[in-house]
Amino acid sequence: MADQLAVAVLGTGIMGAAMARNLCRTGHDVRVWNRTPAKAEALVADGARVAMTPAEAVTGADVVLTMLYDGPAALEAMTAAGPGLRPGAVWLQSTTAGVEAIPLMADLARQQGLVFVDAPVLGTRGPAENGQLLVLAAGPDEARGPLASVLDALSSRTVWLGDDGSTGAATRLKLVCNSWVLALTGGTAEALALAKGLGVDPHHFLDAVSGGGLDCGYLHAKAKAILDDDYEPNFTVTTAAKDARLIVEAGAAEDVRLDLAEASAERFRRAEEQGHGEDDMAATYFASFKG
Numbered sequence: 001m002a003d004q005l006a007v008a009v010l011g012t013g014i015m016g017a018a019m020a021r022n023l024c025r026t027g028h029d030v031r032v033w034n035r036t037p038a039k040a041e042a043l044v045a046d047g048a049r050v051a052m053t054p055a056e057a058v059t060g061a062d063v064v065l066t067m068l069y070d071g072p073a074a075l076e077a078m079t080a081a082g083p084g085l086r087p088g089a090v091w092l093q094s095t096t097a098g099v100e101a102i103p104l105m106a107d108l109a110r111q112q113g114l115v116f117v118d119a120p121v122l123g124t125r126g127p128a129e130n131g132q133l134l135v136l137a138a139g140p141d142e143a144r145g146p147l148a149s150v151l152d153a154l155s156s157r158t159v160w161l162g163d164d165g166s167t168g169a170a171t172r173l174k175l176v177c178n179s180w181v182l183a184l185t186g187g188t189a190e191a192l193a194l195a196k197g198l199g200v201d202p203h204h205f206l207d208a209v210s211g212g213g214l215d216c217g218y219l220h221a222k223a224k225a226i227l228d229d230d231y232e233p234n235f236t237v238t239t240a241a242k243d244a245r246l247i248v249e250a251g252a253a254e255d256v257r258l259d260l261a262e263a264s265a266e267r268f269r270r271a272e273e274q275g276h277g278e279d280d281m282a283a284t285y286f287a288s289f290k291g
Helices: 014-025 037-041 054-058 071-080 101-112 125-129 141-154 169-198 202-209 217-227 237-253 259-276 281-288
Strands: 006-010 029-033 063-066 090-093 115-118 133-137 155-160
Touching (some): 014 063, 029 054, 063 071, 071 101, 090 101, 101 115, 141 155, 169 259, 237 259, 237 281
Parallel strands (some): 006 029, 006 063, 063 090, 133 155
16 A cells, blocks of 8 residues: 555544544545534545545545544444445544444454554544644554554554554553543542632642642643633543543453542533533533532
């Protein structure tokens, strides 16, 4: 396969749209599909071609990138794509799908003659738009060369974790990383909520920890969103709630109790119930208050 490949992107939400744009900018032949057509049509100006069905999107594609809501959504899209899939094409599966979905995806890939690569990403809207994601990947050596130009367009670095995507090695690491991200987000939101409740200036809290062992850049990023009342989504509450549930389920399957993850899932559920589902996950702040 040539360096500039035919790439189908199934799922053009916040992350998928940014990834598709970077693939267009680097000269790839990009065709896109989304359940909500308007989200795909917005990419026409960037050079992408819109498909009305998954099967149309993947026809002739060297690489199929899935960036959908969850495992069932990715499986549904790839099943629908079946008539257009080319045996030998690479399925770059970047949905945060959960451990249980990966064997089902790998089985579908085998049935369709696809090369399966489990490849979730770390990063939110900004890194995605700048092509600076971190890709966690597991898949056969035969996929690495053909995928090089695609991964270069999407990421600053790819960490290869094994040669068999069906083991879920990359997805399992993604869940561990996301458990930390959600804990930091919830901790930031609760600290600022407590500050409000106790009449403490939140800037005094941020100044107190700044530069010390308790400080981190993510604290300041999410605190700024809350203090500025700016919940433009980088990673939505709804998606965070789904990921928290996947983390809890993965732990439970291995008899690992995850009290913080369970609490995070409940906080995100409450924030979603309060109407913040499409807001940035920093809106978990509102789960500390009634209403």
